Amino acid sequence: MPDFTDAVTTRRTFAIISHPDAGKTTLTEKLLLFGGAIQAAGAVKARGDARRARSDWMKVEQERGISVASSVMTFDFAGCVFNLLDTPGHEDFSEDTYRTLTAVDSAVMVIDAAKGIEERTRKLFEVCRLRDVPIVTFINKMDREARDPFDLLDEIEQTLALDVTPASWPIGMGRDFLGCYDLLKDRLALLHKKGRGELPDPGEVCEGLEDPKLDALLPDYAVATLREQVDMVRGLCPEFDLESYREGHLTPVYFGSAINNFGVRELLQGLAEIAPSPRLQPASPRPVAPEEEAVTGFVFKIQANMDPKHRDRIAFVRLASGHFRRGMKLTHLRTGKLLNLHNPVLFLAQDRELAEEAFAGDIIGIPNHGNLRIGDALTEGEALRFTGIPSFAPELLQKVRALDPLKAKHLGRALQQLAEEGAAAVFKPRIGADWIVGVVGQLQFEVMADRIRTEYGIPVVFEATQLYTARWVAADDPLQLKRLIDANAVAIADDHDGQPVFLARNAWHLGKAEEEFPKVRFLKTREAVL
Structure with a gap:
């Protein structure tokens, strides 16, 4: 049985965040490969069902090729136990991602080398910043045409207001991508053009950039460029500071190509060495x-x-x-x-x-x-x-009904389960038989319909409503809340926890209710009911 203190200090619980198509799912799979949790990189070598990444297990994910649920994967590497939480890449599932980020101690931000910081990446980073989650950056797809590495570092620094310290430095890009130089350990890691399902050899150890081994292993032009760029990097970027990273002020940056298994070992090794063990929970x-x-x-x-x-x-x-x-x-x-x-x-x-x-x-x-x-x-x-595990008021509201009226009761149970899961907000108006489903993004309605049909055997249709938004309502004085509910019976519903919700037809309707009942709180977020 492991010693309790050692067991806790060797835990690394982290999430991967990125814009869709930055290579998050591929990187997840390769981390599992390096951690020994899977035996082959199925994205390339396997066929049929095995091609799909292990983290995308829901039927709807496999059909659509997107991640819509958070998955958890546990594996060992370098004396540490890693708990990797893969998050939905699609922005319509941001609430699930937000809750996942409450459960981690650090995050890996994956950036497409050709595209840099994208909107979804920036929003997810802001969520991490709210919780002071330390970030390690992995700039992916260096085997394709990419932006200048200095430009990418500058964009991270300027857009996210983060100090950046390259942990590795790329040697070329696209077809000329030869590998990376490990700046923290003065080690050369070459890209071996072997099968993508195989693990590359560890890097060549060098005694610094002046080691003659570099001249023997790399073309003349690549060595000259590497030495010049590393000198610039070390002059322009701050040295890695563990405390600054763990406080969320600085991000170490790794370059690589997940599809080629390149840079993944260095990233994992870095997480083992610098990522925080379990932190204080609010x-x-x-x-x-x-x-x-x-x-x-x-x-x-x-x-x-x-x-x-x-x-x-x-x-x-x-x-x-x-x-x-x-x-x-x-x-x-x-x-x-x-x-x-x-x-x-x-x-x-x-x-x-x-x-x-x-x-x-x-x-x-x-x-x-x-x-x-x-x-x-x-x-x-x-x-x-x-604390800090909220539900958000939905931005889109639609009615849902079973195509077979005899399955209406079964639909209610299915909606209750999906609401408890956090897949969507579900409201039952106090007047009328309709169920109202609220989501953050339009794609969630399609995924909900798919899941209700495939998992519960109930074909459904979603229909537009005249509703503008939903707000949870609460008051210190129960009489004030009762007055609001009595005066607005048609606009009152209950969520899956039985909490009262005000369904506003438009901004004027919401504003008028807030004005008439100043002692009632109209909440855009609420924390779990205990």
Whole structure:
């Protein structure tokens, strides 16, 4: 059994964030390859179903070629246990990504070398900044035509207001991409043109840039350019500062080509050496330290039907402290009930194995039948509420109905499950029989329809509404809230937790209600109900 302190300090729980098509899914797969979690790089060598990345397991993801759910993958490398959380790349699923970022201690930002910082990357970075999540940058696709590396560094610095320190430096680009020079270890890493499913050899060790080995291993023009550019880099960029990185002020930058397995080992090694071990978790009435003996954790995601044969629901729990063992009894703070955790699991995307034990920083799955909700706290008895895990008011609202009216009741149950999972907001108006579904992006409606049809066997249709937005309503004085609800009965609905929601027809309707009921709060976000 590992020593408790060592087990916690060797955990690295991180997310990968990027704009769609920057190569996030390929990089995820190659990290698993280097970590020994998979035996072949299926993106290139395998055929049929095996071609799809291990992290894109949902049927709709495989059909559309996009990531729409967060996956968790656990593997070992360089004496560390890595918990990798892959996040949806598509912007329409930003809420799932936001919640995932509450469960990690650091992030890897993947940037396309030809495109630089894109809008989605910038938004995800801002979420990381809100939580002071340290960022390591991986500039991908150096084997294709790319922008000048100095321009890319400057863009990261200017756009994201981050100090940048290259951890490696590219030698050429596109067809002339020969490899990288490891600036932190004075080591040359050459790109070997072998099969993409094979792991490249470790880099050549050099005694600095003046080592004659460089002249023997690289063409004259490449050596001259490398020496000149590295001199400039070391003159222009600050030295790597571990404290500055961990505070979220500085990002080390790695260059590589995930499709060619190049730069991935260096990235993983860097995460093992510099990425933070589990951090203090914000909670009320006090923050929770990972080295505390009592087990605590919080639910940041619910996923229904990971195994379609069993109609299961798995709660993803980030352990915040303690040494968890299978069979433990933890208090579910929202209900006050004791949960006997007989079958907790660890993940490799949709594959899972029983978790005999786990430590602070690990992500475990708890099978449940609707008892657990996003934001719920589990502890060995102490009354804690983990903070910063919000739900957002949806920007798009549509009615949904089953094509077969006899399946209306079944549709209600399916919507309830999907709402508990965080896939969308679901509202039941107090007047009328319609269900209202609220989402952040249009694509979510299509994915919802696909999932309700394939996972629950209920073909549905989404229809436009005249609704402008939804706001959770709350007040310190229950009478004020009752007055609002009585005066606006047609506009009141309940969410899946039974919380009252005001459905506004337009901006004027919302403004008028806020003006008439100044003691009622109209909330764009709300934290989990405990």
